[in-house]
Each structure stands twice: as structure tokens, then as C-alpha cells.
Amino acid sequence: MINIAICDDDKEIIDALKEAISLYSQEHSVEYDVHSFRCGEKLLETKINFDLIFLDIEMTGIDGLTTAQMFRQIDKKARIVYVTNHSECALKSYSVHPFDFVVKPFKSERIFSVLDELSHYLSENAEKEAVIQLKGEDGPLLLSLKSIYVFEYTGNRRITVYTKDDKFRIKGGLSDILHLSTQKALFLPIRAL
Template sequence: MRIAYCEDEPAQRSRMELLLHTFAERKRLPLTVEAFSDSAAFLFHYPDSYPFDLIFLDIDLGGMDGMALARKIRETDSEVPILFLTNHREYVFEGYEVQAFRYLLKPVTEDTLFPLLDELQTMRGQEKPHLLLSLGGETQKLFLSDLLFVESDNHYLTLHTAAGTETFKKNLSEFREELSAAWQASGGTGECFAAAHRSYLVNLAHVERITRTECLLSDGTKIPVSRGCYASLNQVFLQFYRPNAF
């Protein structure tokens, strides 16, 4: 489990780290905690991607407060759980805006913290299928459901999502195996991505229609379908929605 913790009071940081490590030892879980004294320090290390299983934010941080930092995080990451720490109950209602996982009133104790960590562990077991990618020197979480298609060109791959594109050097066949492993590890059956062409993989969940020459995706993109891929693409598309069709 990888946790980030933003707290400007040293005593509170030490107390929380002790509690987190106590929980991990009892559950025999690997744990990494990265502590930050303010929002600026957090954003310096993680300006636009947040590779954590949980982020603790003290609402009463100096400078950019915890609520403002949560809004910044939500600009690019709608998934990472955020847990607020506060001395004030009135902040609870503001958390709906940033989809806060939970609130904890200070002082935090085992009785208040550990049940929430247990709940998070249960949620992690049900997490949507994803990959962790190293892009531009950063580790980013890519949810398979966000990926529309993959384009290969001269040993480079471009990932196309609704939010934009990312390009990096990798073999298309290797990446397809990684996608398949992530899908099946989450309990998925069959394949979630299929070749429409030797240079394209499409996310079957986003396929609207397949013809002999093109594949229409949910965002309106048309992907070329090669003669050699047409039959197999149709077959895996049917299997994706009807696992026992063949």
C-alpha cells in the first residue's frame, strides 16, 4: 500500500505514520508512506499524477489548504481516494465536491483509522482494472476503461484516451500482453483489447460498429480494419459481450 500524507504539524505527522505502520504490521501488508509538510511540497514532487492508494490531507494546511489541494488533484485524477483530517465538523459537507473517501476528526486513533483502512483494502480488491506506466519520468495509473485505442508507429505507442494522448517507446505485442494480464487479473474473461490492424489495438468496450474496412469507436473515431484482422476482431468482439458464444 502506498500512502501520501500532507500535514503541517510534525507531531501529527509522526503520530499518523506510527499508526499506519502499526496497521501494516498487524495486517502483514507492504507499506510506503510519503509525508509532506504542505501542499507546495506535495505538488513539487507530484504536479499532475498521483500514484497512491490513498492520500491523507489536513484541511487546515497553511498556504494552499487541503480542500484546495484536493480540487487540484481532482483536475487530473478522479479515482485516487482522498481522506481529510480536520478539527472542524463543518468541513464535512465540502467534501462532496471533491468526492472525499472519508473524514477523520483529530485526534486520530486506532479505533477511528483502522476500520477505514480495512474498508479501503476491500475497495482495492474491487478496483477497476488498470496498468501502472512510467511516462516522462513519472509513474501513472492508467484505467483500462479510459483507454480508447492504441496506435503503433515505428516502435512507439500512442495511447488515446478521452483526456488526450501519451506516447512512449514500447513493442505493441508486449503492451497487448500487459493489457490482457491486467484485464484478467481483475476477473475479466477473454480479451478486452483486440487488433483491428497491425498498427492498432482497440478497446472492445468502446467499439460501436465493425465493418470490413473500419471500426467505429464510442467517441466517433474511425480505426482502419485490415483484411487479415476483420474475422478475428468480429469474433473477439462477440466473445467480449457474450463470453460463451463460441
């Protein structure tokens, strides 16, 4: 699931972006969870990690550039696409590292282009995702570091590894996991029973 935020004080723009994202989702079989905010303050209050944010530069209350600067203190990974009526605002936006820039009014194809770029970017980074090799009970086990939640020592030199979707039994002790953590900068929760 790809999380997208739309932050704009114009409901018609929010609706147009949602419609374009929905069309793209249907055509490309990609699932998006879209959240909309009518002001920067509401976006900053959320606890959701977004993959992409469509952010209006000129809004009532906190403007988009200030919102982006404050958001970057919370989340440096979200890709920000500035949406504005004035193309001359593009230069100012580069201090907050935009992913793209969309000028209003826009056509759905322009949003499709942004979503194509996002898909390409996410798939490229997924290929670079770090994995760890562990001694599984039935042989070598490769797991994505991002998917591991906790290592639980269950006695007799056996550890249960809990991931997002499953759990695995591996051979070894907590000292083996701690040794891996110093080699690979792996800092994950470890608990003993």
C-alpha cells in the same frame, strides 16, 4: 504496494498517522509506501499516483480543500481522507468527493477503519479489472490490460507482448491488435521492427 500520502503541517499528526499505518501494515501483512508533505504545495508538486491521501483541511499556505481541488485536476482516482480539528468542515469537503473524514485527535483504530475500507475498495476494484484474451503460441492467453506495456511485431505474424512482469509471444499481426483496440477501447503502444 499501496501508495499513501500524508499532507499536514503538524509533524505530530504525520508521525501519529505513520505509526498507525505501520501497525496496520504489520498486523495485516500489507505493504504501504508512505510519503509525507508539510504543505499542499509540496503534495501538488509530486509525480506519484497515490491510492490514498490523508489531507489536513486547515494548513498554512494552500488549505486542504483548495489542495484537493487542484489535486483532482491531476488525479481523479486518489481517495482523499480529510483530517481536521473541526467536524463542521465535513460538509464543505464533499464538493471534492472525500473517501472519509477523520477528526483530530484520533485513535489508531480510526485509521485502521479507513485502511480496512481502502483494502476492501481496492480488492473489489481489482476483481473488476479488465482482461484481454489473445492467441498465445501455446493456446489462449488472458492478460490484464493494466499490465500490458507494449505490443512488438517481430515478423512472420508473431507479436511479443510486454507486461509489467513478463513477455509473451502471440500469433497474429498488428491489424489483429488494432482490431481488438477498436472493439475494447484498447489504446496501447504498438511498434513494428
